[in-house]
Amino acid sequence: MTGPRRRVLELLLGAGEPVKAYDLIARFGTDGQAAKPPTVYRALEFLERQGMVHRIASISAYVACTGGGPAHAAAFLICDCCGATQEVHPARGDSFALAAEAAGYVIERTTIEGHGRCPACRVAA
Amino acid sequence: MTGPRRRVLELLLGAGEPVKAYDLIARFGTDGQAAKPPTVYRALEFLERQGMVHRIASISAYVACTGGGPAHAAAFLICDCCGATQEVHPARGDSFALAAEAAGYVIERTTIEGHGRCPACRVAA
DNA sequence: ACTTGTGATGTTATCTCATAACACCATTGG
DNA sequence: CCAATGGTGTTATGAGATAACATCACAAGT
Numbered sequence: 001m002t003g004p005r006r007r008v009l010e011l012l013l014g015a016g017e018p019v020k021a022y023d024l025i026a027r028f029g030t031d032g033q034a035a036k037p038p039t040v041y042r043a044l045e046f047l048e049r050q051g052m053v054h055r056i057a058s059i060s061a062y063v064a065c066t067g068g069g070p071a072h073a074a075a076f077l078i079c080d081c082c083g084a085t086q087e088v089h090p091a092r093g094d095s096f097a098l099a100a101e102a103a104g105y106v107i108e109r110t111t112i113e114g115h116g117r118c119p120a121c122r123v124a125a
Numbered sequence: 126m127t128g129p130r131r132r133v134l135e136l137l138l139g140a141g142e143p144v145k146a147y148d149l150i151a152r153f154g155t156d157g158q159a160a161k162p163p164t165v166y167r168a169l170e171f172l173e174r175q176g177m178v179h180r181i182a183s184i185s186a187y188v189a190c191t192g193g194g195p196a197h198a199a200a201f202l203i204c205d206c207c208g209a210t211q212e213v214h215p216a217r218g219d220s221f222a223l224a225a226e227a228a229g230y231v232i233e234r235t236t237i238e239g240h241g242r243c244p245a246c247r248v249a250a
Numbered sequence: 251a252c253t254t255g256t257g258a259t260g261t262t263a264t265c266t267c268a269t270a271a272c273a274c275c276a277t278t279g280g
Numbered sequence: 281c282c283a284a285t286g287g288t289g290t291t292a293t294g295a296g297a298t299a300a301c302a303t304c305a306c307a308a309g310t
Contacts, residue, residue, distance in 0.1 A: 002287070021267065036290065041268065046287095057182040058236040060267065060296095075221055077230040088224040095219035096200055096237055103211055104244030105202045111183040112221055113236040119229035127258065146296065161261065166297065171258095185267095185296065 004028075004035070008043035009064065012053060018061035018078070018085050056085070058113045063087070075112035081121035129153075129160070133168035134189065137178060143186035143203070143210050181210070183238045188212070200237035206246035 001009075011024050021040060028035035044062055047053035051071040055062050059078065066087045068074055077086045090096075090112060100107045117125065126134075136149055146165060153160035169187055172178035176196040180187050184203065191212050193199055202211045215221075215237060225232045 004288075037268070038270090039289075042288080057238075075224070077225050077228055077232070079230070080233075086228055086230070088221070088228065090224070091220040094221060095216040096213070096221070096239065099200070099213040099215070100202050100239050100241070103202055103213065104247070105204070105211070105239065105241050106247055107202065107239035107241035108205075109240045111236060111238040111240075113182075114221065114225050114230065114232035115234045115236075116225070116230050116232040122229070122231055129259075162297070163261080163299095164259075167259080 004039050005043045005046055008040055009047055009052060012047075012062060012064035016064075017083055018056050018059060018063040020061050024062070054087070056113060057111050058115065073110050073112075075110075076114070077118070078113060078115050079118035079121055080115050081117050081125070084118045084120075086118075129164050130168045130171055133165055134172055134177060137172075137187060137189035140189075142208050143181050143184060143188040145186050149187070179212070181238060182236050183240065198235050200235075201239070202243070203238060203240050204243035204246055205240050206242050206249075209243045209245075211243075 007028060008024055011027055012019055021037070021044065024044075025035050025037055025040045028040060044053060044055070048055060048062075049071070051068065052065050053062055054065055054074050054076070056076055056078065063076075063085055065074065068087070068089060073090065075088050075090045077088060079085070090110075096110075096112070097107070132153060133149055136152055137144055146162070146169065149169075150160050150162055150165045153165060169178060169180070173180060173187075174196070176193065177190050178187055179190055179199050179201070181201055181203065188201075188210055190199070193212070193214060198215065200213050200215045202213060204210070215235075221235075221237070222232070
């Protein structure tokens, strides 16, 4: 865990919600100086390999992991209203995994993201 | 169903696998002329609304729908080896949907994509 | 027929997201 | 000492997507 990696993780943990890569780039320097893109992307790549950070493909954003061991699979519930995101852990042998098996596929990595409304926004609407 | 929309759908059906937006743009003109990006992106947006095309977020590509009614949810099995993609339809009440419900989220749209190896590539390896 | 509204298209420009390529530096193990 | 490895800094560019505005076709209302 080196300087840039620590800094990116720190920013993600501080945000507590998904952050866009270029927002991380902009906030990278403690003095307000932006980082160069590869600095942040390389840190994200590392943190993702470690399972400390996840990429949320449907919104091209990154979020610090909450729970789960090293290099684990994760699924996300994302509120389109307020941006809140919750990490959940799909059960082994769920219907998607079964469908994959039935089709003869060996799945190594999943992207599972649900968009909708969180409890708070559901009430507010 | 207008000209550009028909053309984009035709390209996707002809490909039979996920195609990148800029590949569609490049192949758009029957005379080899490329389209302008908005032409293709607007067609994709329309086709996606109709449920005739799906976007695969994890690889930023688009694929013609195989089965499923209008505006249905879909999940994908993607072979990282040969690019083959299979559309599957998650059962209602699978573990992800249950997790969402338990968390109080109302999910309107899902992105479910599994990466791995198709039967053919699994044997080949 | 006029005209008004709507939805589609064409076009230019730009924005966002991500990576290639190369130079440099530190650590480690032969 | 000196490769080999892995991390970082920097420049530049590639890839994905959309904003904004002009134009066009068509149907509905008067």
